[in-house]
Amino acid sequence: MEIVYVYTKKRNEFGRQCNFSDRSAELHVDILPDPSLAVNFIERDPCDVPIQCTQEMSEHEVNTERFESDTRGINHVEGGWPKDVNPHEMEQTIRFRKKVEKDENYISTVMQLGNNMEHCIKQNNAIDIYREYFEEEEVVEESEVQPSAKTINVFRDPNEVKRTASSLSWHPDGSRKLAVAYSSLEFQKVSKDMSLNSYIWDIENPNKPEMTLKPVSPLVCLEYNPKDCHILVGGSYNGQIAYWDTRKGSQPVEMSTIEHSHRDPVYRVIWLQSKTGTDTFSASTDGQVLWWDIRKMSEPTERLILDPNKKGNLDNALGAISLEFETTMPTKFMVGTEQGLVVSCNRKAKTPAEKIVCMYSGHHGPIYALQRNPFFPKNFLTVADWTARIWSEDIKESSIMWTKYHTAYLSDGSWSPVRPSVFFTIKMDGTLDVWDFLFKQNDPTLSVKVCDEALNSLRVQDNGHFLACGSQLGTVTLLEISSGLCTLQKNEKALATAMFERETKREKILEARHREMRLKERSRSEQSKEEDTKEGDGEESPEELITRIEKDFYEIVEAELKKRDKGEEKKVRLILNSFTGLRVVRGSLRVVKGSSKIVKGFTNKGGGPDSTL
Amino acid sequence: MAEVEETLKRIQTHEGVIGTIVVNAEGIPIRTTLDNSTTVQYAGLLHQLTMKARSTVRDIDPQNDLTFLRIRSKKHEIMVAPDKEYMLIVIQNPSE
Numbered sequence: 001m002e003i004v005y006v007y008t009k010k011r012n013e014f015g016r017q018c019n020f021s022d023r024s025a026e027l028h029v030d031i032l033p034d035p036s037l038a039v040n041f042i043e044r045d046p047c048d049v050p051i052q053c054t055q056e057m058s059e060h061e062v063n064t065e066r067f068e069s070d071t072r073g074i075n076h077v078e079g080g081w082p083k084d085v086n087p088h089e090m091e092q093t094i095r096f097r098k099k100v101e102k103d104e105n106y107i108s109t110v111m112q113l114g115n116n117m118e119h120c121i122k123q124n125n126a127i128d129i130y131r132e133y134f135e136e137e138e139v140v141e142e143s144e145v146q147p148s149a150k151t152i153n154v155f156r157d158p159n160e161v162k163r164t165a166s167s168l169s170w171h172p173d174g175s176r177k178l179a180v181a182y183s184s185l186e187f188q189k190v191s192k193d194m195s196l197n198s199y200i201w202d203i204e205n206p207n208k209p210e211m212t213l214k215p216v217s218p219l220v221c222l223e224y225n226p227k228d229c230h231i232l233v234g235g236s237y238n239g240q241i242a243y244w245d246t247r248k249g250s251q252p253v254e255m256s257t258i259e260h261s262h263r264d265p266v267y268r269v270i271w272l273q274s275k276t277g278t279d280t281f282s283a284s285t286d287g288q289v290l291w292w293d294i295r296k297m298s299e300p301t302e303r304l305i306l307d308p309n310k311k312g313n314l315d316n317a318l319g320a321i322s323l324e325f326e327t328t329m330p331t332k333f334m335v336g337t338e339q340g341l342v343v344s345c346n347r348k349a350k351t352p353a354e355k356i357v358c359m360y361s362g363h364h365g366p367i368y369a370l371q372r373n374p375f376f377p378k379n380f381l382t383v384a385d386w387t388a389r390i391w392s393e394d395i396k397e398s399s400i401m402w403t404k405y406h407t408a409y410l411s412d413g414s415w416s417p418v419r420p421s422v423f424f425t426i427k428m429d430g431t432l433d434v435w436d437f438l439f440k441q442n443d444p445t446l447s448v449k450v451c452d453e454a455l456n457s458l459r460v461q462d463n464g465h466f467l468a469c470g471s472q473l474g475t476v477t478l479l480e481i482s483s484g485l486c487t488l489q490k491n492e493k494a495l496a497t498a499m500f501e502r503e504t505k506r507e508k509i510l511e512a513r514h515r516e517m518r519l520k521e522r523s524r525s526e527q528s529k530e531e532d533t534k535e536g537d538g539e540e541s542p543e544e545l546i547t548r549i550e551k552d553f554y555e556i557v558e559a560e561l562k563k564r565d566k567g568e569e570k571k572v573r574l575i576l577n578s579f580t581g582l583r584v585v586r587g588s589l590r591v592v593k594g595s596s597k598i599v600k601g602f603t604n605k606g607g608g609p610d611s612t613l
Numbered sequence: 614m615a616e617v618e619e620t621l622k623r624i625q626t627h628e629g630v631i632g633t634i635v636v637n638a639e640g641i642p643i644r645t646t647l648d649n650s651t652t653v654q655y656a657g658l659l660h661q662l663t664m665k666a667r668s669t670v671r672d673i674d675p676q677n678d679l680t681f682l683r684i685r686s687k688k689h690e691i692m693v694a695p696d697k698e699y700m701l702i703v704i705q706n707p708s709e
Contacts, residue, residue, distance in 0.1 A: 073661075081641060100643050105698060107617050110635060113694035113701040114620035116681060120692050121627045124707040130685070 003033065147446045148482040149432065152466070153206045157182060157474030159195040165470025167221040168459040173229040175461045177202055177210065178468055180476050183218035183237050185265070185456075198222060198234065200246065203478055214250045215242055220265045227277035233294060235266025235282050243294045260299040262286050268323040273330045281325070285338055287317025289345075304355055306335060306343055318343070324370040326377055332357075334380065336367030342382055342391070360391055362398050369413040369458075375420035375493065379500050383413030388425050388435070392504040397511045400503035401437065412457050418464030418486050420496040426455035426469055434485060438495050446485070450477050624703060631689060634702040636660065643699070655691075659702055663695045 008025065012018050085092045100106055155178075157163060163182040171177035181198045198219045199209035213219070217238040225231040233243045234252075239262035242252035262284035272279040272291075279301075281291045291302035306318045322336035335343045340363035349355040365385035372380040378393045379400075386406045389399035408429040416422035421438040422445075430451045433444035450469055457470040464486040470476045625633050625646055635644040636656040645652040667679040682693040685707070694701040 081639075096641075097643055100637065100641075101617070106643070109696050109699045110617050110701065111620055113696055113699070114624055116694045117624060117692060117701055117703050118627070120681065120683065121624065121630060121703065121705055124690060124705055125628050128707060 146482070147434065147485050149434065149446060149448045149479045150482075151450070151477055152480050153203060153478040155180070155201050155206045155209075155476040155478070158199075158209065159197075159474075161191060161194045162473040163194060163218065164456050164472045165474050165476050166456055167219070167223075168457050168468050168470055168476065169222050169224045169232070170459060170461050170468070171229055172224050172226045175463070175466070176204075178459075178476065178478075179213075179222050179224060179232055180470060181219035181222035181234060182474055183220045183265075185220070194218075197250075200232075201476070211246060212250045213244055213252075215252060216240065216255065220267060221269050223269055223271055223280075225271050225277065227271075231294070233269050233271065233280050235262075235269040235284070237265045239263050239266060239284060239286070241266060241269060241280070241282055241290075241292055241297065243297070254294065254297045256292065256297040257299065262288060262290065264319070267321050270323050270325045272325065273327045281323065281333075283320035283323045283335055285319030285321065287319055289320060289323070289335060304345065306337065306356070308341070308343075308356075308359065319366075321366045322368060322370040324372060324380065326372045328377060329372075334370055334372075336370040336382060336384070338366040340364055340367060340384060342367060342370060342380075344393070358396055360396055360399075362389060362391075363387075365409075368411055371413070371415055373415050373420060374417055376496065376500055381413060381415055381423055383410045383425055386410060388413050388423070390437075390503075392500065392507070395504060395507045395511065397514070398507060400500070400507045401441075403435070404442065411455060412469075414458055414460050414467075416464045416486065417460060417462055419488055420493055421499070422485055424458060424460060424467060426450075426458045428454040430455055430471065432458070432467075432469060432479070434481070436485065438489075438492065438499065448479070450479070451475060627705070629706040631704040631706055633704075636700045636702065638698045638700075647704075655702055655704075659691070659693055660700065663693055663700060667695065
């Protein structure tokens with residue numbers, strides 16, 4: 001087979017000058033195949049030929065010619081008159097106009113347009129749509145945002161064996177740090193491998209505590225010195241007080257001597273207002289309140305024994321669980337006891353007997369939290385047993401406001417530092433309640449389930465925006481409250497003042513009434529003593545009375561449970577405590593059942609136990 | 614013919630109306646209640662503006678069309694009712 005390849009090219013394509021006449025193709029070279037040359041080549045077998053089965057593509061760029069546009073205006077001087085009409089001649093223009101006006105199209109168009117136009121004209125005349133209406137009324141900014149609390153950070157106890165976070169204290173300067181005291185408050189639950197350490201956390205870093213405090217015995221309470229942000233004082237499980245300087249390390253700088261310390265765990269230690277900024281006082285369930293100067297921890301500067309009989313007898317003393325001290329009232333302080341009494345004391349009194357000014361009773365269990373309202377120091381909040389109560393200093397008989405009895409025990413509570421009507425409480429079922437009594441009094445405004453285990457301690461930051469709560473397993477949760485609950489509302493102070501005054505007045509009136517009733521009782525019982533032999537029906541023997549009361553009590557409890565199951569919320573609830581106070585006076589027993597008066601939607605107040613006798 | 618007169622007269626007598634102009638597609642004022650120079654000025658300028666407005670509306674949605682154009686200024690309101698061949702312009706002083 002002959003393989004012939006013919007290759008033709010135009011003359012000017014390979015650079016030759018052009019001929020101006022046609023010429024036939026000339027054969028320049030003809031190379032015939034020479035088989036002898038094949039010897040110089042080896043046949044390659046196999047042949048590697050790469051083949052690609054794709055589309056053949058090539059890239060092209062296209063650019064259109066730039067289109068230049070220009071904006072020009074036309075000054076219309078005179079209409080586009082047709083050629084035959086001279087615009088300056090009146091006659092011609094008038095004639096033209098008349099002609100147009102006769103046009104049917106013109107007529108119909110003008111009619112239609114006229115209708116539209118009239119509509120708009122009338123609209124304009126009817127109302128001025130651009131006028132500023134309602135400009136006098138101020139825009140009321142209502143925060144429709146639901147109150148909420150958001151968990152920001154969770155700090156867990158790094159040790160294996162979990163202890164309760166029993167106390168929290170915010171760093172006084174900017175609140176970037178949180179000191180947490182860990183201890184196990186359950187009886188005899190302290191094991192050998194339980195760590196004794198307490199930690200200072202930086203709130204930005206929940207992974208590792210910033211600093212460790214190593215006491216001799218686990219710390220039950222811990223407080224930063226508000227004047228000096230490096231000093232902390234802690235009360236420990238064995239009754240000693242120790243203080244730390246964070247610049248000096250984890251070991252306490254000084255500890256109080258065992259002989260002079262408390263004999264029970266120190267439940268609360270507070271810094272006092274003094275020139276030196278080194279005074280503190282501590283309270284413990286051994287019945288003593290001790291004053292210390294941290295420069296000399298070998299023995300307390302002062303000692304007070306909480307004996308309700310004012311004799312200084314330690315055997316009678318009430319165990320103290322919480323302390324309250326307000327820097328605006330440096331001479332007074334209050335102690336909350338295990339027995340449910342709040343003792344108000346005067347520091348400046350000369351004799352121990354005068355130290356105890358008065359006592360407020362009304363709780364059934366130990367008072368875990370006691371705090372004055374930062375805006376109204378005359379009113380204070382106590383959190384104990386299943387309720388939280390607000391008291392006024394003047395009314396000693398009972399609290400002026402109280403919450404309903406909850407199903408879980410309340411373990412701590414605190415006022416909000418920015419809003420006078422807001423306070424927080426935490427419960428043993430792990431919920432945090434935020435109460436705003438100007439908004440809603442029956443229920444908390446916000447109830448948040450923080451964790452599954454019980455919450456033990458609560459501390460609000462000074463700006464009222466954040467709060468930390470510590471749980472039984474040592475988990476400290478940092479929550480942020482929605483701005484509605486931490487910004488002062490309009491008139492809030494005035495409303496809160498009015499509310500407190502109203503409640504105080506109500507209690508005063510009730511107190512007066514009870515006093516009257518008591519006087520009447522007394523005079524009546526004096527009379528009845530003479531007629532003692534005649535009366536037989538009204539009296540019952542103590543045993544019979546007790547069984548009757550027990551029966552009534554159980555009936556009421558069952559009724560309550562039934563009611564709760566049905567999910568009804570009745571405003572009338574009988575206080576259980578109207579049955580708990582019974583004392584025998586001069587041989588006659590009288591039990592006054594709680595009356596079912598509804599007082600402002602709260603739990604009703606029947607005759608309290610003291611007032612019946 | 615009479616209806617046209619009546620319509621235009623009615624429009625003119627509405628409260629606040631300063632002037633009325635009817636212009637044709639070429640810009641010739643057919644009917645006017647204002648003086649010539651003002652009329653010519655209004656006719657010319659508003660014609661262009663109406664064209665622009667119409668083209669804007671149609672650019673956004675080709676099936677749409679301009680039905681009415683209102684320009685409110687500090688002193689008065691200019692209302693233009695455009696059509697294929699003619700245009701009705703009314704200048705009104707709205708109620709203050």
